[in-house]
Amino acid sequence: MAKEITTIGVMTSGGDSPGMNAAIRAVARACAYYNVKCIGFYRGYQGMIEGDYCVMNARSVRNIISRGGTILKSARSDEFRTIEGRQKAAEHLKEVGVDAMILIGGDGTFRGGKLFYEEHGIPVIGVPGTIDNDIAGTNYTIGYDTALNTVIDAIDKIRDTASSHDRLFFIEVMGRDAGFIALNSGVGAGAEEILIPEEDLGLERLLESLKRSKRSGKSSSIVVVSEGDKTGKNVYELADYVTKNLPDYEVKVTVLGHMQRGGTPSCFDRTLASRLCVKAVELLLDGEKNVMVGLINNKVTATSFEVGLKDDHSINKELLRISDILST
Structure with a gap:
């Protein structure tokens, strides 16, 4: 008993x-x-x-x-x-x-x-x-829901200045091992590209995506990067790579950091x-x-x-597909 x-x-x-x-x-x-x-x-x-x-x-x-x-x-x-x-x-x-x-x-x-x-x-x-x-x-x-809303609010503000100055912003969000915040906030904020640990899209794919955005008439872009993404060593390396290969872009980096943990x-x-x-x-x-x-x-x-504790809380790949369609 x-x-x-x-x-x-x-x-x-x-x-x-x-x-x-x-x-x-x-x-x-x-x-x-x-x-x-x-x-x-x-x-x-x-x-x-x-x-x-x-x-x-x-x-x-x-x-x-x-x-x-x-x-x-x-x-x-x-x-x-x-x-x-x-x-x-x-x-x-x-x-x-x-x-x-x-x-x-x-x-x-x-x-x-x-x-x-x-x-x-x-x-x-x-x-x-x-x-x-x-x-x-x-x-x-x-x-999770509060963190998402914090990230969305920050990206919306950053997009204002990105649009005003024709800039490309890399925005790093939390997610060392999981891309849930990056994926959902990226779709919700209308990011042009989303980089997450679960999907290594590669540097060439990133460049091609940004070139496509440029050809379509976009003068500014937002790329949301999960801190655990493996496309580059870190978000600053990604920014340097794009700067060298796409000199037409003025590239900036914003790391949201621990502000995502706080708040009401x-x-x-x-x-x-x-x-x-x-x-x-x-x-x-x-x-x-x-x-x-x-x-x-x-x-x-x-x-x-x-x-x-099983490592099978997988991301929603349908959101990745939707992101690709809507970033056109």
């Missing part, structure tokens, strides 16, 4: 994403609704190791749903990668009476949680919070965080463990970590 859950811990780990505070709020208030104690750990797994925590209730999370970042802070913990570190974390959870954990983060967070459960048997539920949208067990991750979360991300985290609390109370929650076809679903 499963142990009764009386205290649930929550933490945020890895890169922050807009909507994490909405997720923390949902966990704390769902716990209050079900008369379960809630404990928040600071700085992810490192806070678990050090016993750095606070007791949370419905009032301690007031007015945070609209805030970016995470009130529990976030960090990556090298110590948690060790057997000794995970043992310390388990001991501290037992000391404060935590029966189960809700882990808000990305694939690294989930891998750590899966291993922690296997070693110490403490039930864990993963909630996908990452702007990259690269978790297989959900259609959307918390923060969108309504979609706030709602997604709320739905997923209420479900996470309910799953733990029902005896479920070692799974992640996600949104699949607009239904909140529990998926095993094994499935969620």
Whole structure:
């Protein structure tokens, strides 16, 4: 018979994403609704190791749903990668009476949680919070929608100056291993070319695309580049290559960087965080463990970590085809 859950811990780990505070709020208030104690750990797994925590209730999370970042802070913990570190974390959870954990983060967070459960048997539920949208067990991750809108807003502004000065802009967006942000924002912003890690289009294809745009009468162009794209060593090398081979273009580079992680979360991300985290609390109370929650076809679903961590959350190649058609 499963142990009764009386205290649930929550933490945020890895890169922050807009909507994490909405997720923390949902966990704390769902716990209050079900008369379960809630404990928040600071700085992810490192806070678990050090016993750095606070007791949370419905009032301690007031007015945070609209805030970016995470009130529990976030960090990556090298110590948690060790057997000794995970043992310390388990001991501290037992000391404060935590029966189960809700882990808000990305694939690294989930891998750590899966291993922690296997070693110490403490039930864990993963909630996908990452702007990259690269978790297989959900259609959307918390923060992705907000990041997309941030990128779209920036590209729209850059296009104004590109058009005014007849310039070609390379705009680098986040996505070291996944091109979801680049692909969707590129289509949404009407980019002439989109470069992503999943599709190495090659330098010659890029040149030909830009030449075609020039021949069609375009005096300015936008190329959206995922930071993990393999077409060149980096976005600056791409810009130099185009400058040397297409001297008619005045080429500029903009790296959007960490601004994509910040800002007020969108309504979609706030709602997604709320739905997923209420479900996470309910799953733990029902005896479920070692799974992640996600949104699949607009239904909140529990998926095993094994499935969620598979590297098969592929990009939508139909969007690439649409991008090629619309950039004519």
